[in-house]
Amino acid sequence: MNTYTVLLVDDEEEVIQVIIKKINWEWLGFSVIGYANNGVKALEMVEEFQPDVVMTDIKMPYMDGLELCKHIKAEWPATKILLFTGFDEFEYAKEAVHLEVEEYVLKPVNSVELTNVFIQMKTKLNQEISEKRNVETLQKYYLESLPLLQANFYSTLIEGRITEAELPKYLSDYQIAFSGPFFGCLVIYTSPSHVPEHMNPLLLSTAVQKQAEEYLRKKWQAKCISYLGNTVLIVQLKDEKEASELTDECDRFCRYAERIIGAVVTVGIGRVCEDILDLPLSYDSAREAVSYRVIYGAPKAINIKEVAPREIGRSGPMNAGKLSNLFKAIRLSPAQEITAAAAAYLEHLSVSAKSLQQYHIAIMELVSGLYKFATNNNLDVEDCLGDMRKLYSRLLDLEPDVMGTWLTKISLSFRDRLISARSSSTQSFVSKAKEHVHSNYADEELSLDSICKILGVSNSYFSTIFKKETGNSFIGYLTEYRMEQASRQLIETDEKNYIIAKNVGYTDPNYFSYVFKRQFGVSPSKYRVEHTKK
Incomplete structure (x- = not known):
């Protein structure tokens, strides 16, 4: 009472x-x-x-x-x-x-x-x-269930099942703040093949998720959920250019997770968007980025914009079916798997087409999908496929075995062109980096961070590609080029060592001497004497 x-x-x-x-x-x-x-x-x-x-x-x-x-x-x-x-x-x-x-x-x-x-x-x-007590009890229950309600909302959001009209109410009811103004999805994949002793894959994934929340949540205002066996983070950025910084942060997290808990982690960074209702596209592209681990290895962060800069979200009208699998194989798999994916698609086509009209529609979708794939991956459409109407008419008359041969051939051709385009793209920015070094080696501020900012790529991606193309790290290449220029000035001029040090980007003459001796085995002064003897 x-x-x-x-x-x-x-x-x-x-x-x-x-x-x-x-x-x-x-x-x-x-x-x-x-x-x-x-x-x-x-x-x-x-x-x-x-x-x-x-x-x-x-x-x-x-x-x-x-x-x-x-x-x-x-x-x-x-x-x-x-x-x-x-x-x-x-x-x-x-x-x-x-x-x-x-x-x-x-x-x-x-x-x-x-x-x-x-x-x-x-x-x-x-x-x-x-x-009042009833309200307090309900409020208590509500607050206890809020994390689950929020996680369910995030899942529904990246699945594309939230409408523009529903969004404000969900954000208000579930006490969610999205300040943005830019957003993106990260998919964190933990390899089940590299599990430390006395730990199972599920516990390892849980440990990775906890570490990811602690490592990335605060700075990137991240919302974290477990979704389809992976950890998914919805991140917020102040500017699209922060995507490179985010990629480097995720790359550091991958190495941190391997060092701390022994997990081999790949983080896929999806496309940045301005509208949170576009997060399904960001999520799809983040999953696609994770697939590129077969090319770039793990542990690593992979930004889809860097590895597939022209690819836009979905592959084609049959994105969820066998055609999507074929396109994925073209991007990532060896020739044998591409051949198998082409055969699987044609088998699916013959089973699903119940009438001639359905077969014609399927062929039209195939041609449309191939054109879209070529366009999205910056390939020459006319060179790859020729005239679309003529191609469609020709394919309608092909026997199944001839169709199989043609699709396998065009798929392998796409793969070769992608490899070539990817190589050209990477060689292009490696060449730009080298040219920048040659023109600016005297700049003491020249560094990995500065060159990546100029090129608009993350440190981790640039370092991987530069090492792959040159066999040397960027800093190693810069140092060697500076030492090469210093050695020439020592021989060809009478400038003092500290002037030459400054000319090649070193403000500390002592450190310059240390690096020079490490490169050539002798001090700058001795090098000059040895190479200027009559």
Whole structure:
């Protein structure tokens, strides 16, 4: 049984004493915590004790009862107020309905009437507390289930099942903030083939997810879920250019995860988008990026924009079927698997086409898909496939075995062209990097970070490609080129060592001498003497 507190306020103490004695407070479920003889004192006591009920007269010194009611309702709105006053003030008191006074009681106080008033007050207080506790219980349940509701929302979002009209309500109800202004998906794949002793793949993936949350969540305002066996992070970026920094951060995480928990991790970075409703495309491209681990290896972060800069999301009208598998094989697999994927597609085509009309539609989709694939991967469409209408007509007349030979041949041709295009692309920015070194080797600020910023790629991707193309790291190449220029200046000029050091990008002559000796086996001075002897 709840016991509620009452504060009595009247400038006539005799009246207060009569009220205290005439009412069986304990039986009613109330206790009088004190009394005050003016509004100012009463307000102090309300602040100190915060009673459930204040019963006050109107006419009092310093602060009257109506002014007291205003203060109480403004600062403690849950407090109930009873006004008791003389008959001549009753109409005046009733005019103060905006004060939300619970009841008016006339003097002299009648114990029966006052008892009934407090019985009703007790019922009302019990009801309010019951409702409040129900709301608090529901709120508690809601907050407990909120992480699950949020995770379900994120899954639905990357599946593309949230509409623009539904989005604001979901964000509000699930207390989710997406400040952006740019967004992207990361797919974190943990290799099940490299599991430390005394740990199973599921526990390893869970450990990777926990580490990923700790490592990436704060800086990138990431929302993290487990989805289809992988960890998925929805990240927020201030600028599209931050994608390179994000890629490097993810690459460092891959090495960190291998060092700390022994996991071989690949992080696929999807395309950056401005609208969170476009996250399904980012997610699809992040999954695609993970597939490139067969080319670039693991542990590594792979940004789809860097490895497939022209590819736009979905492959074609039959993206979910065998044609999608064929395109994936063309991008990533050896010739034997491409041949098998082409055969699987044609088998699927012959089974699914129940009529000649359906077969014609399927051939049209195949031709359209091939053209779109070529366009998206920056291949010369006319050179690859010729005229689309002529190709469509020709394919309709081909026997199944001839069709199989043709599709295998064109698929392998696409693969060779992609390899060539990829090689040209990587050679292009490696050449640009070399040219930049040749023109700017004297710049002491020249570094891996600066060259990647100029080229618009991540450090991790650039370092992998540069090493693959040149057999040397970028810093190694820069150092060798600087030393080559320094050795020429030592032989061909009379400049002092510290001037030559500055000319090739070193502000510290001592460090320059150290690097030079490591390169040539002798100090700069000795090198000059040995190579300028008559």
